[in-house]
Each structure stands twice: as C-alpha cells, then as structure tokens.
Amino acid sequence: MAVRHEVENLIRRGNIFYWRPRIPAHFTACPSGSRLSLSLQVSDHRKAQMVARRLNTRLAELRFVERERMSTREQLQKLFIQVRDEMLDHLEDISVAAKRNGRADDIEELEHDLEMGWAYKLLAQFGLRRELTLEDDCSGTTYLLKNGVPASHIPAIRANYFNELKRSIQPSFEHSIRKLMEAFDINDNPINREKAASRFFEGKAEALLDVDDRHPLADRSLSEFTGGGRPTLKLVPNAAEEPKTKEAAPSHDPVIDADNSGSQATEVKPGTDPRPVVALEEFESECNKLITNMGEEWEPATARDVLALVRLFKTVLEEHDVKHSGQITQYHIGKLRQHFNDIPARWGQSHRMRGMSAPELRAEGEKLKATLGDQAKVGLSAGTIRKHFGNLQHFLKHIRGHGFEITDWTFDGLRPRKPKKGSIRAQQFKPTPEDIKPIFSSSIYTGSLNSGRGRSKPGKEVYHDSLYFLPIMLTYLGARRKEFAALEVDDIYQEAGGYVIDLQPNSLRRLKNEQSQRILPLPDELVRLGILDYQKAIRKLGYIQLFPDLFSDKSNNDPGDRFYDAFTPIMKKALQDKMWNRALHALRHGMADTLYQAGVPTAVIDDIAGRLGDDSETATRYTNVAGLPLMREALSKYPIITSGVEPKPIQLLPWVENKLPAPWARRGKKSQ
CATH class of the missing domain: 3.30.720 (Signal recognition particle alu RNA binding heterodimer, srp9/1)
Known part of the structure; x- marks a missing residue:
C-alpha cells in the first residue's frame, strides 16, 4: 500500500x-x-x-485536464476583459450624453452607475439559480453591507438586481452566453456556462464601479457611496399657514434643515411636524426618480411621455402662481384638462412643441385654427387624454408616497370614458391578405432606381434592408414594429425545430410588457428570400443591429419610427387609394383576424402577438404560452402572399456596407 x-x-x-x-x-x-x-x-x-x-x-x-483547465481560465479572463471594455465604451457614450445635457457634475449619474454595478456584483457572486430578497436577513444584503454599500441605496440596487435577474433567466441570455463561449473557444458545458455568466456579470460590474474617470466633477460629499452624507430635505413653508413669529431660544437647539443649493435654510421648531413639499423647480427631478423606480416596467417612450406631461403640468401651474406641491388644488387639474383641448394634437410627437410652455402651446393651436380652419388638428384625443391623466396620477402618487404634501384630487368628470368594447372592434381596419398583397409588388421587391430617394421608383436594383424584410415579418407574424425594427443580429438562430426569432429585451430596446417576451418561428418565406444570408452579411460587418439602416450615431432615434417614416410613402404608393389608417399597426390586426377566421384559438393568436388576452386563472397561472410547434401550425393558416417575390443575391445599402453615417440623420435631433 x-x-x-x-x-x-x-x-x-x-x-x-x-x-x-x-x-x-x-x-x-x-x-x-x-x-x-x-x-x-x-x-x-x-x-x-x-x-x-x-x-x-x-x-x-x-495532464490533459490541467491543460484544459488552464486554457479555460485564460479564455474566461479574455471574455471578462471583452465584456468590461464594451461596457466601458457604452458608459463613456452615456457620460458624453450627460455632458451634452448639462449633467456632467450630477452626483446622481455616479450613484446610478454604482447601484447598477452592485446589482451585477450580486449576480456574479450568487448566480442565477438563487433569487435573493435583499431584505434584512438576506445574505445578499449582508454581502453589500460588508462591502461598504450604504443601506439607503439597497432599495435601488434591489430594483436593478431583479430587473437584470429577470432578463438573465430568459433563453436569449443563455444563447448569448453560448455565443460568447464559442467566440472565445470555451467548451460548452453547464459548469463552463456558469463560469462564463459569472465573468460576464463581473465584467459589467467592474466597468460600472469604475466611476472616477467618468464622473470627475461630481461632488463626492453629496453621496454616502463616496463618503459623504445624503442631502437633507428642503422644506418650503406652506403658504396656506400663517407665518409664525420666532420665539425665544428654547432650552435645546432648534433643528435647522439644510438647503444644499445655498439658499437660506428654513428653521423648524422642535416638537412640530413640518410637512415637506416639492418646489415647482424640483418637479422634473422627482419625475426622474419615479422613472428610475419604475425601471423596466416602463418603456423609454412611456418615461418620455411622463416627463413631457410633468413639464407641461408645471407650466400650467406657473400660470396660476403655484410655487410648490402643497398649493396644487383640484382647480389646477381642471385647468390642465381644458388646456388639452386647445393645444395641437401632435404636441407629444414634436420635439419643438415639447419644449413650449402652456401659453405658447395654446398660441400654436390658435395659429393652426387661423390657418387651416376646421381642418386644423387641435385638441388631444380622448385616448391620449386618458393616457396623460394616468401618467399624472402616477406622478402625484409618487409625490404623496414619499411624504410630500399634496391635496386630494380626482379625475372624475375630467377623464374621458373608455369606448365600449363593441365599438372598439370597428375602430381599426383589419386588412385581409389580398388587401396587403400589392405591397409586395412595389419597387422594393421588383427593383428600384437607386438606394436613395429612388427606392420608390422602378428600376433594376433590389436592396436588402429593413424596407425589404420588415413588411414580410409584420405581415406573417403580426408583431409591433419596434419589436422587429430593433432586433439584434443574434436574435435569429436555429433550434431543434427550425429557425426562430427571439423577442427579448436587448441593448437596443425594451419590450412593452412580460407577455411581449416570446420566441416565434421564422417564416419560411423569409428564409426563401434570404434573411439568413443577409444576417451573415450584417454580422460579418460587425453590426449589432439586424437592421442598421434604422439607426444613426448622430441622433437618438426610435428605429420603429424611422421605419414608419421611410416605408409609409412606399406603402401608400403601392396601395394607391386603398391606404388605411394606422397602416403598419393594421398589419398586426390583419394577421390576428386572418388566423381567427381560419379557426385558430384566440389564446394562441395572443401568444403569437405578445398579448395577455384572457386573464383567467387557466390562461395566466396554469398554462404556459403556446409552444413553437403549435405556433407553426397556427401560422401555417395564413396564406402565402409573397410567392411572387423572386429571391435575389444579397445587396446591402452602400452606406451600410461601407459603414458610413446614415444619410437621413440630422445631428442634434434627440428624443426627449
């Protein structure tokens, strides 16, 4: 022995x-x-x-195992460096954008990075199989506190952690990790996938926590994260109360509430219960906090709408000499409702008009009426007003929930009623396959004059881009235009049953809601017409976006809106006098109606479209979404209307192939 x-x-x-x-x-x-x-x-x-x-x-x-172990370790380190460096580049872009918006010295920008960095740290340390609560008795909380994270920032870290955890347990995340492992020659097995995911999170965390170079001007004394103290609450005296005379100094010192802006502090008498209020100039700051709290529950477009409404409400209040939240009354909410009737209908869609005050917007409405008469589109629609009142309710509840003074309010008598279900069905035109078919005889598919304005004119050139592939996707799958417009190159891949489109939140866009996250079969017609060859060509050029023609470095545009602006004129010309309202969204309704008329159950149609539909216990708790075989069977009921389109060799737009700036972009056009 x-x-x-x-x-x-x-x-x-x-x-x-x-x-x-x-x-x-x-x-x-x-x-x-x-x-x-x-x-x-x-x-x-x-x-x-x-x-x-x-x-x-x-x-x-x-010896073989040891060599393999050493090789894997080295490759994982390379993966970590790659993820970290990509994240640093992304954060640098955000930092530059903050400077352009006058927030170069904002301590909140630094805090947001640190809060997100510690969320990634938790994922790296504890993995995806264990869901932390981050309550007092949670080991995740203990880990944060031991590493010097202030307790006051743990709620924000918790929100970031749950958002990232929810994204990371989706199939798309595992797919992206496997792609990374393949790129770095790491053997694909469960242990290595776990290690790769951990190094992925560590890379993002290290980039986010490295704040010194990105935020050199931020005042570190304003944050507990950096050794300072949390700024104390500014108290604005309630104008409704009589000013109190200053009494003789009591036996103990009075409490002074510091105002970090440098203005005179308000003295608060011991034993009193002052009611803090939000000054009007702080409304946008509070709205940004609300947006942060909502996290991924709100799309960027929703956050933008809420912020625009709060700015508008602020200017209405300024007209009536309101100084802070404690002075807002039901009367002022009524004034906002009347204001909605007198402003241009497209106020929220105009970058210029979103920056106007309430009087300026009403003047713009009067100008439109004087110019166009009855044809002037003035006054918001009932649905838009309902949306804005819902957003205002979120904001006012946020103010009240944080302990600030605000009077009771109601939208009774102000909010338009929802249309009855019977009338909703007739509101949106539902094109049949025959109604849509002429689109695929347009110059986009038969040949156009050139890659610029000549796309709508007959010629010999067939270019492959969003204008070519997205109408086919929207027709056969009925998704929302932004869901497909912001696809990444790796969102199309092969599974056991065939190729799929993976609709998950990605670096280019979030999704509307939970049920919007889904995996759809890739239509055979897209494969026939070259989507896979196109994907290879775009990937070879190094693009992240599947449709880079919809993006620009010059402007922070919405890719779905860009597609709408480019394709609608071509669609209008193809359909001639049969063009319908909300044309692209109608394709979604048309697909659903066609499948319904073919006998496909509504629950399956809802799963394909990314809607919740029936909210019964069976639909929401006891069943999963329709599987890919069931979806394929359902989608086969939609007739093939692109059979007349001949496949052509892949030809990219010249500026996409040469990686040049988008010729349609205008510098400075930033969405707000």
Missing part, C-alpha cells in the same frame, strides 16, 4: 512511468532533474505491463 501511495504521489507531480521486464518488476519514475527507481513486487509480467499502462493513461488524463 505504501508503494502504491508513493506511485500516486509521483503521478500527481507529473512523473512518467515505464516498465522494465525483469523480476522483480520495476517501475522507474523520472522526476525532472533526477531519476528514481521503485520496486513493485508483481509476479506476473503481463499484470505489471497493464499497471504501467494504466499509470501512464492516468497521468495523460491528468
């Missing part, structure tokens, strides 16, 4: 054994720099030879 253990020890040190055929049998160990002979009493030469072979085989295995 002693000799056996010695042999095993020698194996661990990396020695090589060979057998010398004599009695007693010897196995000679050859350590580096010396020779050592061991005698094993083996009576049978064959047995001795077998033992030697086994020892050498075991040694080879150990």
Whole structure:
C-alpha cells in the first residue's frame, strides 16, 4: 500500500512511468532533474505491463485536464476583459450624453452607475439559480453591507438586481452566453456556462464601479457611496399657514434643515411636524426618480411621455402662481384638462412643441385654427387624454408616497370614458391578405432606381434592408414594429425545430410588457428570400443591429419610427387609394383576424402577438404560452402572399456596407 501511495504521489507531480521486464518488476519514475527507481513486487509480467499502462493513461488524463483547465481560465479572463471594455465604451457614450445635457457634475449619474454595478456584483457572486430578497436577513444584503454599500441605496440596487435577474433567466441570455463561449473557444458545458455568466456579470460590474474617470466633477460629499452624507430635505413653508413669529431660544437647539443649493435654510421648531413639499423647480427631478423606480416596467417612450406631461403640468401651474406641491388644488387639474383641448394634437410627437410652455402651446393651436380652419388638428384625443391623466396620477402618487404634501384630487368628470368594447372592434381596419398583397409588388421587391430617394421608383436594383424584410415579418407574424425594427443580429438562430426569432429585451430596446417576451418561428418565406444570408452579411460587418439602416450615431432615434417614416410613402404608393389608417399597426390586426377566421384559438393568436388576452386563472397561472410547434401550425393558416417575390443575391445599402453615417440623420435631433 505504501508503494502504491508513493506511485500516486509521483503521478500527481507529473512523473512518467515505464516498465522494465525483469523480476522483480520495476517501475522507474523520472522526476525532472533526477531519476528514481521503485520496486513493485508483481509476479506476473503481463499484470505489471497493464499497471504501467494504466499509470501512464492516468497521468495523460491528468495532464490533459490541467491543460484544459488552464486554457479555460485564460479564455474566461479574455471574455471578462471583452465584456468590461464594451461596457466601458457604452458608459463613456452615456457620460458624453450627460455632458451634452448639462449633467456632467450630477452626483446622481455616479450613484446610478454604482447601484447598477452592485446589482451585477450580486449576480456574479450568487448566480442565477438563487433569487435573493435583499431584505434584512438576506445574505445578499449582508454581502453589500460588508462591502461598504450604504443601506439607503439597497432599495435601488434591489430594483436593478431583479430587473437584470429577470432578463438573465430568459433563453436569449443563455444563447448569448453560448455565443460568447464559442467566440472565445470555451467548451460548452453547464459548469463552463456558469463560469462564463459569472465573468460576464463581473465584467459589467467592474466597468460600472469604475466611476472616477467618468464622473470627475461630481461632488463626492453629496453621496454616502463616496463618503459623504445624503442631502437633507428642503422644506418650503406652506403658504396656506400663517407665518409664525420666532420665539425665544428654547432650552435645546432648534433643528435647522439644510438647503444644499445655498439658499437660506428654513428653521423648524422642535416638537412640530413640518410637512415637506416639492418646489415647482424640483418637479422634473422627482419625475426622474419615479422613472428610475419604475425601471423596466416602463418603456423609454412611456418615461418620455411622463416627463413631457410633468413639464407641461408645471407650466400650467406657473400660470396660476403655484410655487410648490402643497398649493396644487383640484382647480389646477381642471385647468390642465381644458388646456388639452386647445393645444395641437401632435404636441407629444414634436420635439419643438415639447419644449413650449402652456401659453405658447395654446398660441400654436390658435395659429393652426387661423390657418387651416376646421381642418386644423387641435385638441388631444380622448385616448391620449386618458393616457396623460394616468401618467399624472402616477406622478402625484409618487409625490404623496414619499411624504410630500399634496391635496386630494380626482379625475372624475375630467377623464374621458373608455369606448365600449363593441365599438372598439370597428375602430381599426383589419386588412385581409389580398388587401396587403400589392405591397409586395412595389419597387422594393421588383427593383428600384437607386438606394436613395429612388427606392420608390422602378428600376433594376433590389436592396436588402429593413424596407425589404420588415413588411414580410409584420405581415406573417403580426408583431409591433419596434419589436422587429430593433432586433439584434443574434436574435435569429436555429433550434431543434427550425429557425426562430427571439423577442427579448436587448441593448437596443425594451419590450412593452412580460407577455411581449416570446420566441416565434421564422417564416419560411423569409428564409426563401434570404434573411439568413443577409444576417451573415450584417454580422460579418460587425453590426449589432439586424437592421442598421434604422439607426444613426448622430441622433437618438426610435428605429420603429424611422421605419414608419421611410416605408409609409412606399406603402401608400403601392396601395394607391386603398391606404388605411394606422397602416403598419393594421398589419398586426390583419394577421390576428386572418388566423381567427381560419379557426385558430384566440389564446394562441395572443401568444403569437405578445398579448395577455384572457386573464383567467387557466390562461395566466396554469398554462404556459403556446409552444413553437403549435405556433407553426397556427401560422401555417395564413396564406402565402409573397410567392411572387423572386429571391435575389444579397445587396446591402452602400452606406451600410461601407459603414458610413446614415444619410437621413440630422445631428442634434434627440428624443426627449
């Protein structure tokens, strides 16, 4: 036994054994720099030879495993560096944008980075299989506190953690991790996937936590994260109360509420219960906090709408000399409702008009009426007013929920009623396949004059871009235009049953709601017409976006809106006098109606379209979404209306192929 253990020890040190055929049998160990002979009493030469072979085989295995382990370690480190550097580049872009918006010295920008960085740290440390609560008795909370994270920032870290955890347990995340492992030659197995995910999160965390270079101007004394103190609450005296005379100094010092802006602090008498209010100039700051709290529950477009409404409400209040939240009354909410009737209907869609005050917007409405008369689109629609009142309710509840003074309010008598269900069905035109078919006879598919304004004119050139592929996707799958417009290159991949489109939140856009996250079968017509060859060409050029023609570095545009602006004129020309309202959204309704008329259950249609539909217990709790085979069967009921389109060799737009700036973009056109 002693000799056996010695042999095993020698194996661990990396020695090589060979057998010398004599009695007693010897196995000679050859350590580096010396020779050592061991005698094993083996009576049978064959047995001795077998033992030697086994020892050498075991040694080879150990060396192979060690080499593989070292290689994997090195490749994981390369993966980590790649993720970290990409995140640093992304954060640098955000930092530049903050400077352009006058927020270069904003301590909140620094805090947001640190809060997100610690959320990624938790994912790296605890993995995806364990869901932390981040309550007082949670090991995640203990980990944060031990590492010096202030307790006051843990709620924000918790929100970031849950958002990222929800995204990371989706199939698309595992797919992206496998792609990363493939890129760095890491063997694909469960252990390595876990290691790769951990290094992925660590890379993002390290980039986010490295705040010194990105935020050099932020005042570190304003944040507990950086050794300072949390700014104390500014109290604005309630104008409704009579000013109180200053009494003689009591036996203990009065409490002074510091105002970090440098204005005179308000003295609060001990024993009183002051009611803090939000000054009007702080409304936008509070709205940004609300947007942060909502996280991924709100799309960027929703956050933008809420912020625009709060700015508008602020200017209405300014007209009536309101100074803070404690002075808002039901009367002022009524004034906002009347204001909605007198402003241009497209106020929210105009970058210029979103920056106007309430009087300026009403003047713009009067100008439109004077110019266009009854044709002027003035006054918001009932649905838009309902949306704005819903957003205002969120904001006012946020103010009240944080302890600020605000009077009771109601929207009764102000909010338009929802239309009855019977009338909703007739509001949106539902095009049949025959109604849509002329689109695929347009110059986009038969040949256009050139890649610019000549796309709508007949010619010989067929270009492959969003204008070519998105109408086919929207027709056969009925998705929202932004869901497909902001696809990434890796969102199309092959599974056991065929190719799929993976609709998950990605770096280009979020999704409307939980049920919007889904995996759809890739229509056969898209494969026939070259979507996979197109994907390869775009990936080879290094683009992240599947449709880079919808994006620009010059302007922070919505890719869905860009597609709408580019394709609607071509669609209008193809359909001639049969163009319908809300044309692209109608394709979504048309697909659903066609499947419904073919006998497909509404629950399956809702799953394909990314709607919740029936909110019964069976639909929401006891069943999963329709699987890919069921979806394929349902989608096969939609007739093929693109059979007349001939597949052509892939030809990208010249500026996309040469990676030039988008010719349609205008610098400075930023969405707000």
